[in-house]
Amino acid sequence: MSLFEDTYKTIAAPSEGQFKDRGSKFIAYAYPLKGEAAARELVSALKALHPKARHHCWAYRLTPDRSVFRINDDGEPSGTAGRPILNALLSADVTNVLLVVVRYFGGTLLGVPGLIHAYKAAAQDALQAADVIELTVNDVYSVAFTYEQLNEVMRIVKDEDVTVRKQDFDNRCVMELEIRQTHVGKVLGRLEKVEGIAVDFVGTA
Structure with missing residues (x-):
């Protein structure tokens, strides 16, 4: 609970x-x-x-x-x-x-x-x-990573049923994710295990 x-x-x-x-x-x-x-x-x-x-x-x-x-x-x-x-x-x-x-x-x-x-x-x-x-109370995070890490990040997004608000796949990939507050710890824990990934808090949705 x-x-x-x-x-x-x-x-x-x-x-x-x-x-x-x-x-x-x-x-x-x-x-x-x-x-x-x-x-x-x-x-x-x-x-x-x-x-x-x-x-x-x-x-x-x-x-x-x-x-x-x-x-x-x-x-x-x-x-x-x-x-x-x-x-x-x-x-x-x-x-x-x-x-x-x-x-x-x-x-x-x-x-x-x-x-x-x-x-x-x-x-x-x-x-x-x-x-x-x-509705759920959600926090928004910006996640930056390399193109080689895309599949790994997308697997986490799919597994954890995270909403992708924006995405920009150029030399460096950037995604804005909306995560339910009670799931933030688990999702960020998985994302931060991806080497070289940068996660920044944007705000509350």
């Missing part, structure tokens, strides 16, 4: 959901998310798509360890929109996801409990419509 978790859940593609209460319409959009800049672009795009909506509230979670999150009530009473949307993400245990709920006001005030329920219900509806997938 690993000392740490090296898998996380996210969504495969955008999805939508909605909730209605006393004339107000809450339309939820869930998106796979890579970074904070992309979140800003998606929220801006939805504001352009729904210019007459009263509020565009959102929450997101980022990184496999689920440590990065942000919420925005966009003018709704504090804690009635962004937090319930985030709670829907927490309940589904997904990360690298942006959830935006667009509200068209129906003329009747819903009150704090009503708003909290509406935003969470719309967000949950979008997540229930999503294709939730489980």
Whole structure:
């Protein structure tokens, strides 16, 4: 058993959901998310798509360890929109996801409990419509070797089911490999037994 978790859940593609209460319409959009800049672009795009909506509230979670999150009530009473949307993400245990709920006001005030329920219900509806997938946390390494060592390196790559992200076979061969974190020690141990090979850590996928 690993000392740490090296898998996380996210969504495969955008999805939508909605909730209605006393004339107000809450339309939820869930998106796979890579970074904070992309979140800003998606929220801006939805504001352009729904210019007459009263509020565009959102929450997101980022990184496999689920440590990065942000919420925005966009003018709704504090804690009635962004937090319930985030709670829907927490309940589904997904990360690298942006959830935006667009509200068209129906003329009747819903009150704090009503708003909290509406935003969470719309967000949950979008997540229930999503294709939730489980991914592994992977580290990326650059491996440089001679052409004569190619077969030996490729045998390790195949045996250990490692993903090749890039490769360049010139005078000296260079491959960028994506390795599941719990398998890094074993794979690098085998690679480093190949004489003259150079292995460098690139980052986390």
